[in-house]
Amino acid sequence: MATKAFILQRICVFAGQEFDPNSDEEITNVLRDKFNIALPQRRSMDDSMLAVASDHELISLILEYRSMGKAKRA
DSSP, X not given: XXXXXXHHHHXXXXXXXXXXXXXXXXHHHHHHHHXXXXXXXXSSHHHHHHHTGGGOHHHHHHHHHHHHHHHHHO
16 A cells, blocks of 8 residues: 555656645646646535546546545544
8 A cells, every 4th residue: 555655746746746635726726737637516626536537547646645634534
């Protein structure tokens, strides 16, 4: 199992820049500006990303990263 730090490193490599995968605004900007991916409107950012997760591996990595943070809080 990959560590949260390793997943963050992969996210930044894919994106070509550092950003906070916990920030909905930063995710939206990176996906739109760098990858031309528009997220559909859903009740939450995670639901929006799940709807298009197959469009790019970066989205799956972000979801994995965010789920690791939730698991520790639970």
